Amino acid sequence: MTMGEFDMIARYFTRPAVRAALGVGDDCALLQPSPGCQLAISSDMLVEGRHFFADVDPHALGHKALAVNLSDLAACGAKPLAFTLALALPQVDEAWLKAFSRGLYSLADSHGCELVGGDTTQGPLNICITVFGEVPVVNGRSQALLRSGARLGDDVYVSGTLGDARLALDALRGRIDLPAKLLAQARIRLEQPTPRVALGQALRGVATAAIDISDGLLGDLGHVLKASGVGATLDTSIAINLISANDHPACANGLISLKIQLGYVLAGGDDYELAFTAPVSARAAVQLAAHQAATPVTRIGHIDAEPGLRLVDAQGVPVTGDFSSFDHFA
Numbered sequence: 001m002t003m004g005e006f007d008m009i010a011r012y013f014t015r016p017a018v019r020a021a022l023g024v025g026d027d028c029a030l031l032q033p034s035p036g037c038q039l040a041i042s043s044d045m046l047v048e049g050r051h052f053f054a055d056v057d058p059h060a061l062g063h064k065a066l067a068v069n070l071s072d073l074a075a076c077g078a079k080p081l082a083f084t085l086a087l088a089l090p091q092v093d094e095a096w097l098k099a100f101s102r103g104l105y106s107l108a109d110s111h112g113c114e115l116v117g118g119d120t121t122q123g124p125l126n127i128c129i130t131v132f133g134e135v136p137v138v139n140g141r142s143q144a145l146l147r148s149g150a151r152l153g154d155d156v157y158v159s160g161t162l163g164d165a166r167l168a169l170d171a172l173r174g175r176i177d178l179p180a181k182l183l184a185q186a187r188i189r190l191e192q193p194t195p196r197v198a199l200g201q202a203l204r205g206v207a208t209a210a211i212d213i214s215d216g217l218l219g220d221l222g223h224v225l226k227a228s229g230v231g232a233t234l235d236t237s238i239a240i241n242l243i244s245a246n247d248h249p250a251c252a253n254g255l256i257s258l259k260i261q262l263g264y265v266l267a268g269g270d271d272y273e274l275a276f277t278a279p280v281s282a283r284a285a286v287q288l289a290a291h292q293a294a295t296p297v298t299r300i301g302h303i304d305a306e307p308g309l310r311l312v313d314a315q316g317v318p319v320t321g322d323f324s325s326f327d328h329f330a
Contacts, residue, residue, distance in 0.1 A: 003092045003094065008092055008097065008120065009024070011097075012098065012100075012101040013085060013101060013115060013118070013120075015105075015115065017114065017116065018114055019081060019082065019112070019114060020032075020081075020082050020114060020116045024115065024116060024117050024118075026117075028117070029082065029084065029116035029117040031081060031082055031116070031132055033081070033134045034134055036136060036137055036138075037134040037135060037136055037137065038134065038135050038137055038142055038144065039081075039132055039133070039134060040073055040076045040078035040132070040133040040134065040135055040144060041130065041131070041132055041133075042072035042073060042076075042130070042131055043069070043128065043129065043130040043131075044065075044068045044069050044072070044128070044129060045126065045127065045128040046061075046064070046065050046068070046126070046127040046128075047124075047125075047126050047127075048124060048125040048126070052064070052191075054125075056191060057099070057191065058096045058097075058099040058103065059099040059100065059103035060103060060191040060192050061100060061103065061127070061191070062099070062100040062101060062103025062104035062105075062106075062107075063103040063104070063107050063191075063192045064191055064192060064193060065085075065104060065127045065129055066104055066107050066108055066113070066129055066131070067107060067192070067193050067194070067195045067272060068129075068193070068195075068214065069083065069129045069130070069131035070107070070111060070113070070131060070195035070197055071193070071196065071212040071214070071272040071274075072131070072212055073131055073133040073195075073200065074195050074196045074197045074199065074200035074201075074212060074274060075145060075200060075210045075212040075274055076133070076135060076144050076145055076200065076210070077135055077144055077145040077201055077203060077207075077210070078133030078134060078135045078144065078200070078201075079133055079134050079135070079197075079201060080111045080112060080113035080131065080132075080133045080197060081112075081113065081114075081132045081133055081134055082114050082115070082116045082131075082132045083108070083113055083114075083115055083116070083129050083130060083131040083132065084115070084116060084117045084118040084129065084130045085104075085115060085117075085118035085119075085127070085128075085129055086119045086120075086126075086128040086129075086130075087118065087119070087120050087121075087126070087127055087128075088120075088121050088122065088123040088124060088126040088127075089120065089121075089122060089123070090122065090123070090124065090125060107195075111195075113131065135204070143204045143205060144204075145200065145203060145207055145209065145210040145276070146209060146227070147209055147210070147211055147223055147224045147227040147228065148209065148224075148227040148228050149207075149208040149209040149228060149277070150208055150209040150224055150225065150228035150230050150232075150277040150303050151228070151230070151277070151279070151303065152230060152303055152304070152305050153279070153280060153302065153303060154208055154209075154277040154278060154279055154280070154302065154303040155277065155278055155279070155283065155286075155299050155301075155302055155303075156232055156234065156275070156276075156277055156299070156300055156301040156302060156303060157274075157275070157276050157277070157278065157286060157297045157298060157299050157300065158213070158217065158242065158273055158274065158275050158276075158297065158298055158300055159196050159199055159274045159276075159290075159295050159297050159298075160194070160196070160271070160273040160295060160296060161242055161243060161244040161271075161273070162213065162217055162239075162242040162243060162264070162265045162266075162268065162271045162273060163242060163243035163261060163264030163265040163268045163271070164185070164186040164189040164190070164243055164244055164264075164271075165186070165189045165190040165193070165269070165270035165271055166190075166264040166267075166268025166269060166270065167186045167243070167256070167264055167268070168183060168186035168187040168189065168190040168191075169190055169268075171183050171186070171187075172187070172190075176256065185244070189270075189271070190270055193270070193271070193272035194272070195272060196212075196272075196273060196274045196293070196295055198292070198293035198294070198295065199274060199289065199290065199293035199295045199297075200274060201293075202289035202290075202292045203274075203276060203278075203286070203289050206278055206282050206285045206286060206289055207276040207277060207278045207282075207286075208277045208278055208279065209224050209227075209228055209277045210224075210274055210275070210276035210277075211223055211224050211274070211275050212272055212273070212274055212275075213269075213271045213272065213273045213274070213275055214269060214271070214272060215269045216267035216268055216269045217239075217265065217266050217267065217271075217275060218266050218267055218309060219267065220275060221234075221275050221309065222309060224275065225303075225307070225308075225309060228277075228303075229307075230303050230304065230305065230307070231303070231304040231305065231306045231307045231308045231310070232301055232302065232303050232304055232309050232310070233301050233302055233304055233309075233310045233311075233312060234300050234301035234309065234310070234311055234312070235300055235301055235312060235313070235314065236262060236266075236311050236313055236319045237313050237314035238298065238299075238300050239262065239265050239266065240258060240261060240262050240265060241298075242265050242300075243265050259321070262321070263321070266311075277303055
């Protein structure tokens with residue numbers, strides 16, 4: 001007997017509400033933020049063939065579907081509360097649903113973020129999640145990290161590693177041939193990114209601006225610069241070391257040129273790390289936040305008064321190249 005829509009929801013996407021006032025099963029979920037907090041809300045959509053391959057492991061896909069939304073909360077410095085799931089499926093595949101929901105719930109549980117509602121329909125595979133978080137309001141002022149706070153002289157930082165997801169993507173598309181071990185390492189970064197939720201919260205009151213890196217460092221940092229009315233200079237000799245794959249012999253032996261590696265770092269996308277700015281005086285506080293969140297951060301540049309984004313090498317000589325970040329409609 002074919003499983004119906006509501007049986008599917010009951011079996012794979014219904015749990016008792018824990019923090020929500022009302023969860024799955026009614027026309028609306030009810031959330032109650034902690035006293036003195038604002039709600040932070042973000043939505044992301046993943047479309048088969050556009051954001052993931054048709055044969056992707058459904059457990060990994062469940063993880064990534066929520067991870068990309070939690071990354072937005074991280075960039076805002078928000079604590080996760082709950083999420084909704086809108087899911088279009090070509091047909092009911094119980095093995096797929098079991099693996100997908102396990103991947104989804106595994107990440108959700110690790111962040112105390114519960115599924116409280118959504119929608120299902122039949123159609124091409126499409127996953128849309130809306131996530132809800134909270135940020136404190138202190139003395140009438142929100143502690144949320146915004147894109148508009150970068151100031152002249154601030155340092156520019158990024159968390160974790162960049163470029164490995166794009167490396168995996170090009171390998172899976174057949175554009176580059178990678179040793180199996182290197183592909184497996186990079187593929188984890190593409191299909192199961194780590195949202196830097198703890199770091200985002202630790203940076204409240206320390207960072208002046210933040211954004212998550214989904215479409216590529218230069219493009220996403222450009223949004224911060226525009227919102228803040230400033231420019232920036234980045235040191236490519238530091239940035240090149242952000243791709244963890246450059247430690248692999250395949251890269252050291254020239255399989256992947258330094259130019260290609262730099263392109264992956266600067267414009268690769270799908271990294272879901274944080275780019276943020278902070279005053280020079282806050283360097284010790286940034287390192288403390290990184291330590292508390294068990295997340296490495298790297299200082300890669302500084303904020304300038306002159307608009308635009310400039311790339312230089314270790315000697316300060318300008319670096320040129322076509323480092324265009326991802327744009328769905330470009």
